[in-house]
Amino acid sequence: MNPLFTSKTEAEAWFVDKFGTGETFDAVTRAIHLWEMPVLLLYINGLVDGQTITTLLTEMQDAETGDESSHHSGEKLLTYFPYHAVEQPKSKEEFLTSILSGLAGFVTDDGFTFLIDIRSYPGRQPEEPDNEKVIRGARDGFTENILQNTTLIRRRLRTPNLKFEMHKVSAVGKTDVAIAYIKGAANEEMLDGIRKRIDEIETDGLTMTDKSLEEYLFKQRYNPMPFVRYTERPDICAANLLEGRIAIIVDTSPSAILVPTTIFDHLQHAEEYRQTPFIGTFIRMIRMIGSIFSLLLLPFWYLISTKTQHIPQFMSYIGPDDPGAVPLFVQLLLADLGIEVLRMAAIHTPTPMTTAMGLVAAIVIGQVAIDVGLFTPEVVLYVAVSAMLTFAIPSYELSITTKVFRISLLIGAAVAGAPGFFIILALLFFYLSSMKPLNVPYLWPALPFFPKAMVRVLLRRPMTEDGPRPFIVDSPNRDRMP
Numbered sequence: 001m002n003p004l005f006t007s008k009t010e011a012e013a014w015f016v017d018k019f020g021t022g023e024t025f026d027a028v029t030r031a032i033h034l035w036e037m038p039v040l041l042l043y044i045n046g047l048v049d050g051q052t053i054t055t056l057l058t059e060m061q062d063a064e065t066g067d068e069s070s071h072h073s074g075e076k077l078l079t080y081f082p083y084h085a086v087e088q089p090k091s092k093e094e095f096l097t098s099i100l101s102g103l104a105g106f107v108t109d110d111g112f113t114f115l116i117d118i119r120s121y122p123g124r125q126p127e128e129p130d131n132e133k134v135i136r137g138a139r140d141g142f143t144e145n146i147l148q149n150t151t152l153i154r155r156r157l158r159t160p161n162l163k164f165e166m167h168k169v170s171a172v173g174k175t176d177v178a179i180a181y182i183k184g185a186a187n188e189e190m191l192d193g194i195r196k197r198i199d200e201i202e203t204d205g206l207t208m209t210d211k212s213l214e215e216y217l218f219k220q221r222y223n224p225m226p227f228v229r230y231t232e233r234p235d236i237c238a239a240n241l242l243e244g245r246i247a248i249i250v251d252t253s254p255s256a257i258l259v260p261t262t263i264f265d266h267l268q269h270a271e272e273y274r275q276t277p278f279i280g281t282f283i284r285m286i287r288m289i290g291s292i293f294s295l296l297l298l299p300f301w302y303l304i305s306t307k308t309q310h311i312p313q314f315m316s317y318i319g320p321d322d323p324g325a326v327p328l329f330v331q332l333l334l335a336d337l338g339i340e341v342l343r344m345a346a347i348h349t350p351t352p353m354t355t356a357m358g359l360v361a362a363i364v365i366g367q368v369a370i371d372v373g374l375f376t377p378e379v380v381l382y383v384a385v386s387a388m389l390t391f392a393i394p395s396y397e398l399s400i401t402t403k404v405f406r407i408s409l410l411i412g413a414a415v416a417g418a419p420g421f422f423i424i425l426a427l428l429f430f431y432l433s434s435m436k437p438l439n440v441p442y443l444w445p446a447l448p449f450f451p452k453a454m455v456r457v458l459l460r461r462p463m464t465e466d467g468p469r470p471f472i473v474d475s476p477n478r479d480r481m482p
Contacts, residue, residue, distance in 0.1 A: 002476060003112045003113070004091070004092055005107060005111035005113070007109065008038065008039070008040040008108065008111065011107040011111065011113070012107075015042055023304070026044050027045075028041075028044070028045050029041070032041070034055065034057070035060065035077075036374070037108065038108075039077075039109070039175055041104065042104070043100055044099060044100060046122070047119060047121065048120060049118045052118045052120075053104060056082065059082060060081075072120075072227070076152070077112075081114075083116050085113070085116055085117035085118075086114055087117070089105075090265075091446065095115070097114050097168065100120065100174070101176070102118065103115040103116065103118070111122065119147070121144075121145050121147075123143050124143045126140040126141055126143055126148065126152060127140070127141055128140070129141040131232060132232055132269070132394070134270050137271075137274045138233070138235050139233045140257060141233055141234070141254065142231075142232050142237075142249075142253075142254045142256060143254055144253065144254055146176050146178060149234070149256070150178060150249065152234035153180060157241065157242070159182070161183040163179075163181055163182070163183055164249075164334075165179040169201055169203075169405045171202070171203070172204040173206055173253070175206045175250060175251055176250075177198060177206075177248065177249075177250050177321070179191070179195065179248055180241060180246070180248070181246045181250060182244070184477055185242065185244040185469065185474065186241075186244055186473070187473060188275055188477065190246065190259075190438060190473075195250070198217070201213075201216045206250065208275055209250045210248070210250045210253040210256075213248065214228055218231070218438075224401045224434070225263075225398075225401055226266060226398055226401065227259075227263040229257070229258040229265050229266060230255045230256070230258070230395075237269065238259065238273035240258050243470055244475035244478075245260065245473055260437065260440040260442075260473060262437045262442055262443065262444050262472065263442055265431065266395035267284075267287060267394065267395070267398075269283075269287055273463075277460050277461060280460030281458075281459045284458070284459075285462075287392055287393075290389045291389070291402070293386075294392070294393065294399075294402055295405055296406075296409070297385065297386050298332060298382055298383065298386045298410060299406060299410040299413045300413075302410060302413055302414070305319040306417075307364050309356060319378075320378040326331075326375075328379070331375050332383065332410060334374075334375075335364065335375055335380065336407065336410075338386075386406065390402055390403060405428055409424050412425075440472045444472050445471075450471060453470065453471060468480065
């Protein structure tokens with residue numbers, strides 16, 4: 001055991017030099033005595049549990065003196081310190097980072113240092129996430145506390161093979177990032193790649209937490225498709241870990257990143273597994289069909305509405321009887337973008353005012369806009385149906401991307417008619433087919449086609465049918481049973 005300082009006086013001067021004298025109120029230095037030995041206590045006020053440290057220090061005043069045969073005070077304190085989470089820093093930088101992370105540091109009179117973990121981060125209790133609600137099931141969800149999040153996963157997977165690798169990311173923020181995986185199920189090459197990318201990150205801080213980390217890891221730039229899957233539910237995270245996937249948890253973020261992922265992973269929801277296999281399959285099929293229609297319904301309706309000569313007689317009701325003074329394309333574009341504005345307004349509006357905002361929006365868009373001739377009733381109907389289908393997509397990121405693609409198809413149909421519609425559709429398919437985040441085909445198992453895997457994607461199979469881990473995770477052991 002080697003000292004980091006020559007004395008506690010040097011340690012106090014070093015600490016004051018880092019934080020300044022009177023420049024920040026929360027950097028605390030206290031000279032105390034433990035077993036009649038002078039000790040310097042260093043911590044950040046607000047990040048430590050004050051009640052725990054007070055109780056601990058009070059008990060140590062009444063305890064018996066440690067081993068008098070110890071060669072130095074550091075060894076004596078470490079041997080008899082009555083707390084479970086005690087560690088020794090290897091450098092001054094590690095000592096400082098630990099204190100800034102919420103640990104309390106002790107420096108003895110001869111310069112030996114050690115840390116105790118009494119962190120108490122401000123935050124909320126686990127509660128059901130708004131984005132992934134279920135009718136029946138667990139009501140806990142991730143919070144902004146990384147320790148709490150790892151505990152919620154550990155509670156569901158009581159195996160020593162569940163690993164949480166901690167990394168410090170960014171030069172100034174030093175954000176805690178945990179890589180979670182099950183040893184023997186996750187692919188080691190994929191893990192090494194993620195570790196390497198995390199270590200290569202050069203930035204001052206990850207203020208946007210998991211989203212900032214995603215952009216640094218996957219170099220997404222202006223690519224609109226979500227490369228990863230986010231979840232705020234620990235049960236979903238645990239299920240994906242069992243499948244051989246890797247979870248990345250960032251401190252101060254209430255969601256976990258799951259990789260690798262495909263487009264079909266973004267269309268699944270926990271509710272499918274809270275119902276019987278038949279009902280779960282029914283829900284899944286409805287959701288997938290709705291997702292396809294959310295993309296195609298509006299531009300296809302515009303296409304056949306402007307090309308009435310190609311509509312069969314029995315479908316003549318589809319087009320508007322009176323297109324109105326405003327071009328149909330402009331009506332659809334304004335209405336579709338207006339729905340998106342309403343969605344953003346609902347997010348930003350204070351909760352007590354959301355009902356009033358919804359009523360005003362319904363009156364203005366649903367009735368007044370029709371009365372003044374801005375929109376035809378058919379436009380309002382089909383835009384509303386398309387928006388409702390978009391809301392059925394579980395992934396918020398994918399739903400926004402779907403809206404962007406829908407507008408692209410609408411513009412293609414308006415500019416070049418049917419050829420423009422199908423050319424944009426073909427380009428979108430080619431674009432999705434070429435995507436390979438983490439070297440995993442984004443449209444797997446539809447392309448390349450894996451029949452058995454595709455069946456498992458389309459059907460919610462009974463849990464008693466123990467299927468192998470997905471091929472795309474490239475697990476060293478595809479058999480899920482040990």
